[in-house]
Amino acid sequence: MKNPFRNRFRRWINRRIPRSDLQTFSQKNIFILPTGAGVVFGLLLVIMLLTGINYQNSLIYLGTFLLGAVFVGAMHQTHRNLSGVELTLIQPGEGFAGDDIPFRFRLRAGRDDAIAILLSCEESGHAPVHVHCGQAQDVSLPVHSAHRGYLRPDRIRIETRFPFGLLKAWSWIRPVSAGVVFPRQVPAPEAFSTVEDGEESAEVRSVEGNDHADIRPWREGDLSQRVLWKRFARTGQMVVADWEGEQGSPYWLDFNAYPGADYELRLSYLAYLVNERGRSGVRFGLNLPGQIIEPDSGPAHAARCLRVLATWGEERPRDAMAEPHGTRKKQRETTSQWVTEGQA
Incomplete structure (x- = not known):
């Protein structure tokens, strides 16, 4: 059961801090409270004050008021430390599902130094940074991902406890831009593409009979049917035959090549193959229901294919539909229709 007070507080925060990739902090959106040490410090001041009243001791009064002045000064300095700071999301991250996705932010201090500034998102964070007045510093914040799709953190917390750690001043930025999470890589079983390449597909099945074939060593990413297995059995050398016109017959990575797997597993297979082909420099195309990449x-082609796999069947998060960590919104009916058509 959801906590109604927490939901009401979340809605109040969302109204006070609207979504934006640029946030400037001021007294309108900075919150400040004592830390645990600050609460203990305040209780000690109360005890000292009561003791001074009871014994009418001037030295206890003096010590109490001096420490109270230090507490009040620390409160103003902690708030001032965060006031005027400008936080900008400059680059949403990309990565594979299950990894920490780096989001790059730029901290710009105002008229005063921003000291011991900490950015965090749930359990992830980074070491506190010090930004001199009028200067800027880039900070990378890792955000954990669980599923493929768009990743948009609901809130990024900015906090400072300088000086003394008696009080903490904090606020949030609620980004608009979303990162991209690629499907989790799963080693793909051997499968044959259903994409027709014309006459060159038939040539693949008779490589050894081609008079114009060039023999080269096997490279990672080569199809197993292009290996000269008879020569491998005789000499132990794994070689591949390239022939005239083969460069015009690229290897297609096909969504429909794995009819027995659900669509998320197929995308994981394809992500693994795209990553392998991208590292080996092999020319390839990507065939998805409703979308084809020539x-x-x-590396640029491989990155484009991974982004397409990450966002296939996904809807970019919108303000009214935002959930923590940029939960992806599936087009379930459309996706199921694509899968059904692909299997047919």
Whole structure:
């Protein structure tokens, strides 16, 4: 059962701090409370004051008022330490599901130094940073991911306890931009693409009979049917035959090549294959229901394919639909229809 007071507080915070990739902190959105040490410190001041009243001791009065002045000064300095700070999300992260996705922020101090500033998101955080007045510093905050899709943290907390650690001043930034989480990599079983490549597909099945074939050593990412297994049985050398026109017949990574697996597992297979092909430099294309990426090679092509796999069937998070950690919104009916058509 959800806590109604917590939900009411969350709605109040969301109204007070709207979503934005740029947040400037002031007295309107900075909160300050004593820490555990500050509460104990305050209780000791009360005890000292009661003791001074009871014994009418001037030295106890003096000590109590001096320590009370230190507490009040620390309160103003803690609030001032965060006031005027500007926090900007400059680059949402990318990564595979289950990993920590780095989000890059830029801290810019106001008229005063921003000392011991800490950014955190639930259990993840970074070491406190010191930004001199008028200067900026980039900070990378890891955000944990669980599923593929868009990742948008609900709230990023900014906090300071300088000086003395008696009080803490904090606020939040609620980003608009979302990171991208690629499907979790699962080693893919051997499968054959259903994409038709014309006459060149038939040539693949008769590589050894091609007079224009060039023999080269096997490289990671080569199809097993292109290996000259007879020569491997005779010599123990694993070689592959390249022939004229093969460069125009790229290897397709096909969603429909795994009919017995659910669509999330298929995407994990494809993410593994895309990562392998990207590292080996093999030319490949990606075939998904409703979306096709033409064959290409290189890191940029592999990154584009991974982004497509991450966001396939997903809807970019919107303000009214936001949930903690950018929970992905599935188009379940559409996705099920795609899968059914692919299996057919």
